[in-house]
Structure formats: structure tokens, C-alpha cells
Amino acid sequence: MIKHLKPYDFVNALVITGVLFILSSSLFALGAGFVVHSISQSQVEELNAFSTEIKEQFQEHGLDWLLDDLELDQRPVWNRAESLVRLDEHDNLFKVVQSGVLLLGSELIFDADDVATWQTLSLGSDQEFELLTLRVDLDDALFVTILQPRSYEATLVSSAFLQWYAFVSLPLLGGLFTLVLIRIFQQQKQTAQIKSTLLQIAKSPDSKRLPVSKKQSRENDIANSINMMLDDITDLHGTMKTMSVGIAHDLKTPLSRVANRLQSMQHDISDPSLIETHLTHASSDLNSVISTFNNLVRLNSIESGQHKDRFIKINLSDLIDDLAQSYEPVFEDSGRTLVRSTVSEVYCVGDPDLISQLICNLLENALEYSDTGAQVWVRLQSHTGSALLQIGDDGPGIPEVDQPHVFDRFYRGDISRGRPGNGLGLSIVQAICQVHGANLTLLTNQTGAVFNIEVPISK
């Protein structure tokens, strides 16, 4: 699976990982926020309980006892600076005021309520403190004010998360956002370019292609596929042109000969033996036209794959032996020899009629184009998963310039011009191979024409 991934897939994976990372850390933050909140809540409850407690103790034992209990019997007075240091060190601050005079505690001035309340106080310095404040009225003239800083744990957790967000998550989020924006922008640019180029291609499909940069990207891959498709279409277009020219040529020649014969017949109308000759020739020319059409129809039907419905398991060895036996006397009569060497019990799945035609066409090709006295062979070898069928002759072979075109429709090398046939025989062979999933090759550097066909076998 990994090997199918492209570099741009890794970029996408990175973006997704980043988003997941931010999402999960936000979840953690939510949890942490909850923890901080519950710590603060319990601080409030504790302080309210403490307020009730010192009220009761004051009523029972008096102020001195209370101060003693609070370890404030030294009656310390903290000036502003000392107060701030205490707050910084998360120590509580007290302030005991009797009739408007500070008995002991911090000199800081702030408001407080008789229930514990969180306040953000600057207390005259640059620093801001989040403090829990409470005023406890002990009697009409005497009250105690308590300042309690946020608990050490809560501060630690919230500051850790603040730092985490400031230095890791937010930059990451920003980076990802920029990356996504850049990609969207690039994609839009490239899509617009593909769109406008496609419109140009529609006007001249054979020459224009989509631009592809060296960079690996999804758009480049798509552009590459579209270009490949366009190449195929151009090839098809070319084949169609060659075909139309081929059809026109193949039909025009015999048809004009028929036209000539008809004129001659008019001229020779009084001579029955001449009329007979003209008729025979005209008829044979027309037959060649019909044969070209039949082959075209057949080629088309093979390529459409409609024969696949009738595929059956075939004993290839028997079929080849049978055909080769049929052709042996034909080769013999033409002064050539057909040598057959086939392994037995090779099976394949296909249409016997088509496979027969494949072998006949190749044998007839050999019969037509090999030298008199040539040796032609049919071999069938079995490999694992496939069988190799080879049909070849020992000379003179196909000229190198013609070799790349032998399977093209209507292509006829110089050597074959003026001979019967319509340049569709090998195209039909190739179409039959394709529909059977067989691989057809013309071997190079041979003394003769040697065709190899690799046929998928069936158990």
C-alpha cells in the first residue's frame, strides 16, 4: 500500500496529523480547565468554612486566642512590598482592622465581601493577582480580611497550558492554515490552467497537451493521465485516418477494375468468350471487396468483445495439431514443409473459431511470404501459467522498416503489394490475441518472420 502513496499524500497526512494533534490538545485543555475550575471552587468553599470557624472561635475565646491560633500573635505588619512577596509565594494575607485602625496584617487596601469572592487586583503594582477575598466581621468594630492567592497547582496547570498554546499549538495551527491556503490557491491556479488548456486542446487535439511540472502533485498526476488519454485518442484518430484511406484505396482499386470490365463488356458484347473472361475477372474483383468488408466487420466484432460470451475451455494442443495436419498438404503442394511440435494437454479458455482463425492467418501468412522450399514451424510449449505458441518461417522475413507496422490495419509492406490479401490478416490476429488476453510479439533479428504468442492457460 505504501508504494502506491505519492509525496503529496504525505503532505496531506501531515496536515491531517496536525489537525488531529490540535484537536486532541484542545481536549486536554478542556480537561485542565475543568481541574483548575474545581480547585478554585474548593478554595472558595474552604475559605467560607474558615470564615465560620474563626467567627465561632472569636466568640468563644476572644481575639488574642484567635490570633494565636492563626499564628499572628506577633502582630506582624506587612508593608506593600512584603505583602506582594507573600502573595508571590502563595501565602495568605490577613488584615485585622479595629475601628478603622489596622491592628495587624497587610497594609494593602482592597475591597472584600463577606462571602469568598475571586477578584483580579493589581494592588498598585504592574503585576495582577487573582485572589480570593473575604471579609469576616467579628463584631461591630472589628473585622478580618483575608486574601488568598490561587492555589499553586491551579496556577501551574493553567500557566503550563497557556505556554503550550502560545508556543506550540498556535504556531502549528497558523502553519497548517497557511499550508492549506497555499495548496488551495495552487490547486485553483492549476485547475484554471487545465480548464483553459483543455479548451485549447478541443480545438487542436493532436498537438496540444496539458503542462506538467516536475513537481509531484495530484494535479500533475491527473494532467499526466489526461495527456496519456489524449495520446491514445490521437493514435486512434491516426488509425481511423489510415483506415479510411485504406478502405478507400482497397475499395477503389477493385471497383475501378470492375467499372473497366463493364465498359469492356459493352464493347465486346458480341463475343461470348470475351464476355465470360470479363465476368470472371469482375466477379473476382468484387469478391475481394466483399472479403475486405467481411474482414472489417469481423475485426470490429472481435474487438467489441461480443465473442467473450461464448468462451469455452479448449484443448489447444488438439486444436493446433488438427489445424496443422489440415495445412500440411497445402504446404507440401506449395513446395514448403510444415513442422509441428506441440506438447499435449494444454488447455486455454477462448472461442475455438477465433483461435482457429488466429492460427490459420499466421500459417497462411507464412505460406504467402516465405520462400519456396522454406521450412515453417508451429510449436506449442507449456510454461507455468501460460503456454507459448510460436509460428515462424526461415525466410526471408519482414523488412525492418515494416516490422513496427505489421499489425496496423491496411498496412502492407512493399513486398506484399500486388499480392492477394487486404492488410487485415495480422490486425485480426492481434485483435484475437487481445480479446483472449494473449501477448503477441513479432521476434526481431530472425532470419524469417517468427511470431510468439503467450496464451494464458487453464488447468
Add this chain to the structure above:
Amino acid sequence: MKVLIVEDDVDTADFIKRGLEQHGEIAHHVTSAQKGMLQASSSEFDVIIFDRLLPNMDGIDAVRILRGSNITTPIIMLTALGETTDRVAGLDAGADDYLVKPFDFSELYARLKALTRRTPLKQEALSLSVGDLVLERTARKVTRSGQVLDLNPKEYQILEYLMLNPGQLVTKTMLLEKVWGFNFDPRTSLVQTHVSRLRNKVDKPFTIELIKTIRGCGYILSDHD
């Protein structure tokens, strides 16, 4: 032989009709599948020629309907579509033979003769004979004037088919179909080569020539001249 021609192309129909009449056969021509089916079910014909592409109706459907209503008259289908799959569709629908346009009249006539002459008894006969030529099908043994002929499998099959249709024209295409099972036409003289070898064995050593070549058409096996 009384023949029904169902064909919308008047030229083709006239060509067939004239040919049949020259051979002394009776031909009746209709131009639509509906009329063809009506005629086929109301009067007796020996054989029906049914065009495949008719206006308003596919010949294959018409043949299927005829067969469905128990009309067993032999049917040969004509078509401009030359593909094997079309042939199979035609034969599946109940046609007895299938011929691709354009065709030689002799080809059509040979096939019509083969269809009308067909009798079940003959197809299964154990022994066939024409003059002094005897073919024993169970032993796959062929003798002429008591002399055993050594034939290879293809030669045997060709002779068997000729002997099933004695005195009748058997075309090259018919042999390719029946003996080789080919639905395509090889360019080379495959049939000619085998028939000529067969003739060397069957006729050469004897005075009377049994296998006669009809030039450009095919072969006739007969002990008459």
C-alpha cells in the same frame, strides 16, 4: 421444390426467384415478416428463405414465433451481418442454416437442396454408398469395388459429407463449415487441396470419376455423368 422468400429488398428477391425458376422450382415472394409468417402458416412450403433485417421486425423474432407455433418447415436465414455471433443467434432461434449476403446463387441453391433433402434416417444411416463406393460409418471404413481406401480424418469427413448429399452440389463454404467448423474463409486452397487428395485416392485408380468439380462453385459426388 416450393420456396417461400421473405425479403424486403426486391432486387435480391428477384435474383433468388429467377435463379430458382431457372432450376424449375416454384418461388413465392413476400416483402414483410408479418406476411411471411402468415404465408408460412397457411400454405405448405418445402423451405423458407427469411431475411434477417426486415422493416418493423427482426427476422430472428419471426423465426422464433414460427417455431413456437410448431411450423417445422426448414428455414434458411439471409443476412448482411456476417458475424459468428449473429449466426449463432439465428440458429438458436430455430433457423436451420444461415447465409451471409452477398452470396452466389449456387451456394444458396446447394444449401436449399441440402435442407429439403434432409431426412433423419439418412443422417443416421450406418452405411452410405454411391455406385461401388461404400462408407461404413461405425468402422470408419471406406471401400471402392471392395478395395479399402486409406483416408486421413479430414478426407474421411469430406467424403462422408459428400456421400450424405449424393448428386448434389456441395460448396467450399459448406465443407469449411461442416468439416472444419470454420465460420471464416481462409485465403488459401485448404478445401481444394484436401478434395484433390481425396480424389486421388477415390477416383484415380478407377475408371469412373465420382467426385466432380463444378468450377467456382464446389463439388458433386455422383456415379452418373
